Amino acid sequence: MDSRIWQHPIIDFGERKGREIYFNFNGKPIKAYEGETIAAALYASGVRVFGRSIRFQRPRGWFCAIGKCSSCLMKVDGIPNVRTCITLVKDGMNVEYQDPRPNLPEKTEFECEHVKVETDIAVIGGGPAGLSAILSLNELGVDSLIIDENPWLGGQLIKQTHKFFGSKASYAGIRGIKIAEILLGELRKENVKSLENSSVIACYREGKGFKITAVKGHSTLYEIDAKGLLVATGAMENMLAFPNNDLPGVCGAGGVQTLMNVYGVKPGENALMVGAGNVGLIVAYQLAQAGVNVKMIVEAAPKIGGYLVHAAKVRRMGIPILTRHSIKAAIGKDHVEGAVITKLDENWNPIEGTEFEVEVDLICLAVGLTPSTEILMQIGCEHAYVPELGGHVAIHDKFLKTTLDNVYLAGDVSGIEEASTAMMEGKIAAATAAIDMGVNVEKAENLRKKSLHELELLRSSPFSKRVITGKEKVYSLMEEISCG
Numbered sequence: 001m002d003s004r005i006w007q008h009p010i011i012d013f014g015e016r017k018g019r020e021i022y023f024n025f026n027g028k029p030i031k032a033y034e035g036e037t038i039a040a041a042l043y044a045s046g047v048r049v050f051g052r053s054i055r056f057q058r059p060r061g062w063f064c065a066i067g068k069c070s071s072c073l074m075k076v077d078g079i080p081n082v083r084t085c086i087t088l089v090k091d092g093m094n095v096e097y098q099d100p101r102p103n104l105p106e107k108t109e110f111e112c113e114h115v116k117v118e119t120d121i122a123v124i125g126g127g128p129a130g131l132s133a134i135l136s137l138n139e140l141g142v143d144s145l146i147i148d149e150n151p152w153l154g155g156q157l158i159k160q161t162h163k164f165f166g167s168k169a170s171y172a173g174i175r176g177i178k179i180a181e182i183l184l185g186e187l188r189k190e191n192v193k194s195l196e197n198s199s200v201i202a203c204y205r206e207g208k209g210f211k212i213t214a215v216k217g218h219s220t221l222y223e224i225d226a227k228g229l230l231v232a233t234g235a236m237e238n239m240l241a242f243p244n245n246d247l248p249g250v251c252g253a254g255g256v257q258t259l260m261n262v263y264g265v266k267p268g269e270n271a272l273m274v275g276a277g278n279v280g281l282i283v284a285y286q287l288a289q290a291g292v293n294v295k296m297i298v299e300a301a302p303k304i305g306g307y308l309v310h311a312a313k314v315r316r317m318g319i320p321i322l323t324r325h326s327i328k329a330a331i332g333k334d335h336v337e338g339a340v341i342t343k344l345d346e347n348w349n350p351i352e353g354t355e356f357e358v359e360v361d362l363i364c365l366a367v368g369l370t371p372s373t374e375i376l377m378q379i380g381c382e383h384a385y386v387p388e389l390g391g392h393v394a395i396h397d398k399f400l401k402t403t404l405d406n407v408y409l410a411g412d413v414s415g416i417e418e419a420s421t422a423m424m425e426g427k428i429a430a431a432t433a434a435i436d437m438g439v440n441v442e443k444a445e446n447l448r449k450k451s452l453h454e455l456e457l458l459r460s461s462p463f464s465k466r467v468i469t470g471k472e473k474v475y476s477l478m479e480e481i482s483c484g
């Protein structure tokens with residue numbers, strides 16, 4: 001079996017894929033292409049079970065495809081707990097299923113390069129927020145470094161084949177993948193310092209600055225000393241509670257988009273999309289573009305949550321959108337074989353007798369995101385639960401300062417929104433950091449003023465009402481804390 005996509009209306013996968021290589025999976029050779037992750041290559045070869053649960057040994061597949069959920073852990077070259085969805089495959093590599101309760105690695109000593117780095121501002125996360133921030137810091141003359149754990153910089157942009165809305169300053173009318181290319185082009189041109197495929201695993205305050213530990217695979221350990229931090233770690237996809245929700249084939253919609261649009265692997269034959277917000281609508285359309293039969297989109301709310309222009313495109317492709325419907329259970333033994341759908345009453349309860357089954361091998365969940373705020377929590381920023389922003393967020397002001405000196409945030413980690421607003425927040429946070437450091441203050445103030453204005457324009461649509469309410473809550477909490 002080979003479910004790689006070669007013909008696509010927007011992406012030339014032939015050009016994207018590197019050299020053909022082979023690696024071993026449980027002793028058997030598997031074909032892959034350089035530039036693919038282990039998980040993408042295994043999925044393309046028909047592997048669906050990536051591990052087993054600890055207690056009941058239930059099969060587990062991948063879910064997020066960006067390193068955030070740990071459902072794809074395997075043993076790679078003797079090392080357990082490797083996130084196969086963000087680890088690039090290498091010729092001759094040995095990949096195995098691991099015991100759900102793995103022993104410590106057979107090897108007790110690793111050859112590991114220890115690299116010390118010093119910088120004024122460390123930007124953690126290379127999505128639209130982090131990229132805009134580092135480019136602005138660079139322009140303002142602040143010594144800075146960007147760190148990202150995925151193999152490619154660009155965050156969620158690198159999988160978004162659709163054209164963006166927004167303003168000219170936020171690249172309206174341009175496809176997400178092209179926006180990533182533009183930002184990365186500037187980064188390379190400016191020779192900005194970056195650490196790719198490197199996870200920040202710890203961050204501590206030390207004196208007036210910060211000590212950051214990052215690891216690149218199992219070969220390099222970075223010890224980074226920074227005077228300030230700008231956290232732009234994005235978000236993770238939400239799970240939904242229903243029987244069998246852990247079956248391989250129940251995936252995050254963004255994860256499916258990564259597999260399909262970054263690695264060119266067809267995620268299934270027949271799909272169900274749960275959620276008709278923008279993510280659900282866009283990914284359903286892109287699944288159909290990749291040749292997947294999307295049987296339907298179910299949406300628990302009485303109305304479609306996403307832009308109607310996206311809904312119209314989906315409907316034109318013949319995909320029905322059922323509002324006031326949800327998934328009741330997934331069906332299958334080792335992998336999804338179907339789903340039970342139910343109608344909901346006005347109190348969101350299933351209406352008995354309305355259930356019906358759909359035959360699908362893929363269930364995509366597009367039911368919201370939660371800010372990835374672990375690093376900000378670890379260093380001690382005060383947090384608040386703000387449902388309008390997607391969950392717990394670090395309390396901050398409109399200049400993206402947190403409750404700790406010299407710690408800033410931007411993008412989805414500050415509240416779930418869009419790439420366009422994430423880019424503006426990245427610029428504002430960078431300008432604030434420069435102002436606080438006393439570097440190029442006048443230029444930074446101008447950039448901040450302009451970006452705050454752009455952000456206000458972006459948030460002027462009725463879709464932003466919820467976010468504005470959430471942001472007002474955190475700003476007033478910040479004010480209370482600042483006033484003691």
Ligand SMILES: Cc1cc2nc3c(=O)[nH]c(=O)nc-3n(C[C@H](O)[C@H](O)[C@H](O)COP(=O)(O)OP(=O)(O)OC[C@H]3O[C@@H](n4cnc5c(N)ncnc54)[C@H](O)[C@@H]3O)c2cc1C
Nearest residue numbers: 125127128129148149155156200234254411412418419420
């Ligand atoms: C399917 C889908 C469609 C979308 N469509 C649109 C659209 O049309 N228009 C729009 O404006 N927005 C859209 N969005 C939203 C947009 O993608 C996000 O709002 C945006 O990417 C947020 O940017 P960010 O930089 O905050 O986070 P991300 O893009 O998620 O980037 C965060 C980065 O941080 C890195 N990271 C996280 N933790 C660590 C760590 N510990 N160490 C190192 N690196 C780390 C990650 O690897 C990642 O690269 C869409 C989102 C999805 C899922």
Ligand code: FES
Nearest residue numbers: 063065069070085
């Ligand atoms: S961490 Fe690999 S699928 Fe989520």
